[in-house]
Amino acid sequence: xAKTTQPNSMESNEEEPVHLPCNHSTIxxxxxxxxxxxxxxQGPEYVIHGLTSNVNNRMASLAIAExxxxxxxxxxxxxxxxxxxxxxxxxxxxxxxxxxxLIFGKGTKLSVKP
Amino acid sequence: xxxxxQTPKFQVLKTGQSMTLQCAQDMNHNSxxxxxxxxxMGLRLIYYSASEGTTDKGEVPNGYNVSRLNKREFSLRxxxxxxxxxxxxxxxxxxxxxxxxxxxxxxxGSGTRLTVV
Numbered sequence: 001x002a003k004t005t006q007p008n009s010m011e012s013n014e015e016e017p018v019h020l021p022c023n024h025s026t027i028x029x030x031x032x033x034x035x036x037x038x039x040x041x042q043g044p045e046y047v048i049h050g051l052t053s054n055v056n057n058r059m060a061s062l063a064i065a066e067x068x069x070x071x072x073x074x075x076x077x078x079x080x081x082x083x084x085x086x087x088x089x090x091x092x093x094x095x096x097x098x099x100x101x102l103i104f105g106k107g108t109k110l111s112v113k114p
Numbered sequence: 115x116x117x118x119x120q121t122p123k124f125q126v127l128k129t130g131q132s133m134t135l136q137c138a139q140d141m142n143h144n145s146x147x148x149x150x151x152x153x154x155m156g157l158r159l160i161y162y163s164a165s166e167g168t169t170d171k172g173e174v175p176n177g178y179n180v181s182r183l184n185k186r187e188f189s190l191r192x193x194x195x196x197x198x199x200x201x202x203x204x205x206x207x208x209x210x211x212x213x214x215x216x217x218x219x220x221x222x223g224s225g226t227r228l229t230v231v
Binding site: 034036041042043044045046049087094095101102103104105106107 | 118147149154155156157159162170171172173204206219220221222223224225
């Protein structure tokens with residue numbers, strides 16, 4: 001199964017854009033790219049997902065490279081409440097039945113400075 | 115609509131004691147999951163349940179048992195707690211993000227912080 005690589009940590013200033021990178025060079029053609037985040041002392045929450053085209057929602061944008069070997073989560077204006085661990089995730093087929101399971105690695109810890 | 119509810123939120127056990135972590139979802143989802151998260155680590159899958167009455171092992175099932183007696187509830191039991199099971203436990207339910215089973219997302223509970231002394 002394909003794995004993802006993310007920086008361990010990043011820093012941002014409040015109200016500035018943040019670009020969180022993710023490499024997934026062994027992604028299969030049908031795998032969606034999922035992003036979740038985990039705020040302190042909470043369970044992970046869904047942020048965005050995509051397959052090939054760039055995606056936007058109220059929380060963030062997802063830019064996917066043309067070869068799909070990397071992607072970038074974009075927070076357009078970081079706030080203090082965006083400080084969290086951000087996970088870039090692909091589906092793992094070893095567990096979770098026929099639909100597989102989402103594997104949460106260590107993610108990127110984003111710090112936001114006022 | 116509460117989503118995924120976990121109880122208790124905190125628990126301290128002595129080595130060898132048993133307990134059951136409860137998880138319930140009100141979204142009528144078929145699939146449910148139990149994960150553990152250790153400091154500085156990602157989430158590791160303990161057990162999952164694809165539907166009512168079925169359960170399967172995940173990556174780290176040793177020392178745990180699960181029960182899915184109905185569609186709504188998925189419980190995790192520690193028969194004889196060990197200090198190595200000190201962790202934060204998360205339950206999740208799978209929700210379809212769009213049409214087609216290949217594309218789905220998870221809704222997580224707020225976690226149970228368990229300490230075994």
